[in-house]
Amino acid sequence: MRSRVWGGTAAAVIGGLLAAGCGGGDGAGSDTSDTSAGKAVPGDYPVSVTDCVGAKTAFADAPKKIVTSNASSLELLLRLGVGDKVIGTGFPPGKGTLPGALDAEAQKVKVLGQSVIPKEKLLGSGADLYIDTFASMGSMGGAGMGDAPTAEEFKAAGIRHIHLKSTACAAQSKSPVTDLSAVEADITALGAVTGTSAHAKELVAGMKEKVDAVQKAVSGTAQGARPTYFFFDYDAGTKQPTVTCNRQIANAVITLAGARNVFADCDGDYKQVGWEDVISKNPDWIQLGVRNRGSEAANKKAFDEAEQWLKSTAATKGLKAVKEGHFLRIGSEPTTIAGVENADTVEEITKTLYPGKVN
Template sequence: MRSRSRVWGGTAAVVLGGLLAAGCGGGAAERNGTADDGAGKAVSGEYPVSVTDCKGAGTTFTKAPERIVTSNASSLELLLRLGAGDKVTGTGFPPGKGTLPGALDAEAQKVKVLSRAVIPKEKLLGSGADLYIDTFAGMSMGGGMGDTPSEEEFQAAGIKHIYLKSTACAAQSRSAVTDLSAVEADITALGRVTGTSGKAKELVAAMKEKVGAVQRAVGGAARSARPTYFFFDYDAGTKQPTVTCNRQVANAVITLAGARNVFADCDGDYKQVGWEDVIAKNPDWIQLGIRNRGSEAANKEAFDEAEKWLKSNSATKGLKAVEEGHFLRIGSEQTTIAGVENADTVETIAKALYPGKVG
């Protein structure tokens, strides 16, 4: 099966980003008699708020959504971190028990599971949601799950449909992605849409602080002296590797950690290559990209499988990183999908590649 992050549809939908707060004179919070509660969970936000899609077309929110459905665990986690979890009425691709940190896990387990995979079209349209947050574009994957609703069908059902722009628009980016500004913009925009701007600012500030510390520690290293790095997307299949190119969030994570993505010369988000291309790059480090299996034990088993494959395959066992055991066991989601944990992954990679330099 193709990785779902590579399944794209034709119709452009509204994407987080390009926020425009309308109005003049006093702030909307002042006009509406509302304010942030100081803990990041605003009792209301400044409305109306507009967001745009990849082509600049926009939609407007005149108030905070009250019934949100998320396409998968990534957008669900962002809402939980923002303090808007009580507005989530359902999700697809739910997080396994214990896979989210701390109290977020207990909150996540209370969310109704509409599907273990892509939410079927009729179930989504009949969910009663007023907002659907889609991590990826066009997720029609067959298997009896139904087609992705058209934008006209979303409108008829009273559902506003938005994407995480740093993921959904990645392939259309005009330049290489080397920082987390697009991810931070997603978090900021989602905070504005849900009336949780205070918490969004806190999350973004913490990300900037963590990445800034890494940059101060390793950012001075000459590019030619930085270790080369290959993100091995094991779940995308081993017959023909799917690599992360320079428009993907992973390229920014790798770059900020002080490494060189060996496929940074590939314009786009993902690309299928041959193992001969990976051999020619001969990376210093390999990240075992595994999607969360729902438990620590299952994740370990998957990481073990990926490492064993690299060590036993005739095409890869001679790679420098394989011979030296330079493997990083870091999940795919926190590397390739927009989220607070992108900053954590930057730090984790940097600690492995520059031992003693990163605190």
């Protein structure tokens, strides 16, 4: 199974499926900090954050040397304005895959691993904080991925280990993810930990403004009348489709955009199904989910390939969305990886499905 991480111009393949999703409502990812993180300002310490099972990590002051597990947590730090504190990352973003000025800044960060950072390299990095986007339990990421450091080893190396709960805690969510509250909580918590709460508050406010506008625009359309929607994860392979279930952040993005995820009845984050399952759903719209290749031309080529595959394959060419040309060319990362751009994707989907209703 393919992991849901940012691995440059090509997707990274690891054993097991990354538990990447957003905990919303009463899910495991909704409680991100023990303090009033949104009120924190530089120097407003101590701050405590919790992991998926409630274990606390305390900060008496801002971390000075940060390592990120992959490009999703790296991008959040860059957006918060503390990129100068990041001394290394795993699963680095390929050149051109991050938006605007963030890309140039990201390329300056030392790559400690093209995929999972080797244990010895992480422990010897000199970091005082490791931000883990992966699952904190089990065998699919974070402390369970490969030969990862134990809690005792992190402590001995002087490294505090925290998680992005919106992604790491997805599998433990108690209910389907239908909003971006856990993503917003992660941003708020990182702001508190790094002393950038004012900036975090601005980022969250911007997300809320976009999503609120969309909700107002689609509010007049009854749930049962909303178009059905399939996220086609082209890069996960076409032999057997990998679908986004109701614990994945994509379910929230699709739902907020005024659509119905055709696999919202699947409890979990990802699942492999058969094409007969997709055919039985017969979606109104299909998102061509391809990962950023680093340039507009390369991305267009990937989208073209995904569309052509659907049009030329016996199992899919008869689907309603395929016959009507109802395709959305929106990348995988801002749809399935928790971050600020989730709100942009909500807006973009709505503009396509409800033309004229969102400015």
